[in-house]
Amino acid sequence: MTKDKLIRFLNNRCTEEELQEVIRWANTEVFSAESKGWVLSDWNTYREERNIEDDEKFGSVFDKIQKKIAVENIKRQKQKGRKQMLVSWLTRAAAILLLPVMAFLFYTLSEIAEIRAGASQSASAFLSVDSLEIIAPIGSRAVVQLSDGSVVHLNYGSRLKYPQTFTGNTREVVLDGEGYFDVAHNPEKPFIVKAGELNVKALGTAFNVSVYSDSNAIETTLVNGKVVLERNGSEQSSKVIGCMIPGQHVSYNVKTGIMLSSKGSVEKYIAWKDGKLIFDETAIADVAEKLGRMFNVDIEVEDDIKDYTYTVTFEDEPLFQILDLMTVATPVKYNAMARTKLPDGTFSKQKIVLRRK
The missing domain is CATH 3.55.50.30 (Phage tail protein beta-alpha-beta fold)
Structure with missing residues (x-):
């Protein structure tokens, strides 16, 4: 593995063979002495080159990079056969961001290990080794397009776990925080958002889900289409507790099991994405x-x-x-x-x- 290949991976410019090499490296060599040396070298270089102006602008630059990556990924999926290249300065930015990206890889490997260890109990046990996770940092929103064409907006501090490619009879993701889902229609594969004690199941729909770990409420707002709400039971069973219609907002109290519903303008529940x-x-x-x-x-x-x-x-x-x-x-x-x-x-x-x- 070379740093050039990692940079091409960060810019989504690597070949299929290079992608597989990065995955093998992440699974077997990410903790090697050579990899740790890269981290130390990049950190020392960054500290030598940093200045006050860079410190003040770094947060906004990172947000712009993140948004540009999301936009370019969506364009690339919609325009088949055309490879949308990120502008040249992003390569240098990617090199600077190598340290946090490697830290993210460490975190992801740890998460996978935890999932494997507690697969029988975990709500996200269905996730395979090729699972991905996107996190919207505090003070920043994120957008991701899934392999089936569905687009997900993530609110501040939210995270989404999803497979690199959907397999089986359903399309399942795990949400912690708040997300707006614009689901690609596929009647043969329901789209399921695992939100704590609830599953939100849809076919081709736009809806919002809020499931913060520090809140007693799980909230769902349906913009268009149809969703089914299921309550997770014992032994991986689920029980349907309701169907929603467009314009409906449902709040489920995880402590009492009480579900409140209202209907009207949904703008106040989804405006955060704008x-x-x-x-x-x-x-x-x-x-x-x-x-x-x-x-x-x-x-x-x-x-x-x-x-x-x-x-x-x-x-x-x-x-x-x-x-x-x-x-x-x-x-x-x-x-x-x-x-x-x-x-x-x-x-x-x-x-x-x-x-x-």
Whole structure:
């Protein structure tokens, strides 16, 4: 394995033979002394070349690279036979990103090992060795096109596990977080999103699923088509608990088993994929929960203001500008606490407290 081949792999420019070589390397040699030497070399080179301006721009550059990769992948799938090449500067960016990509490979191998060890218990045991995982970092959304042509948008901090190629009688993926699914129609192979205790099953449909591990609710919103909701039972059995119609929103409480349904405009549930936050008579506690996930902060709401609600739309607004607008619309104020340094040298999440003025 050479670094040039890895860079071609990162740019989706490698041949089928080179792809197989990368897969073999990831499975057998990724922890070798040579591979670790590449990581150390790239890290040292990056530290020598870095400057303040690069530090300030790195986050935005990474987001642009990620979005460009997603767009190019979608174009490549839609235009058969045409190879859409990424612009030349991406090659150098890919070399810089070699370190986090190798770290991702380490993580993926560990995940596969865990899946193999607990296959009988794991919700994602159906995933094979060729499984992939895409993660939308905090503060960034992601788009991925699956092998069947389905397109998935991932919200901040979400992750999707899916096979490189769908086999068998179903198309199954595992979601942790929030995703918008535009499913390619295939009546012979239902598309199933494994969302915690629920399965969301569709044929050719557009729908949204929210299944955050720190939330008691699993939410599904159907834009068009039809989906079936199933509750996972014992011994891998599933029980149908309902069918949804377009414009319907369902919230399932994992603790109580209670399912609430409403029908109307779905825009407020799916606008996030276009960079919008729509609140419609939304309780301040729910607003704080969404902002906390989006910006990776802890927002605490004091009891005496929990009856406040907001009807407003934000579009790609920074956190503190949103908080400032909230203080104008209602008699609240906020205090942003300083981050605390943890024993391992990292810093805690920032804590923000909302209270009455």
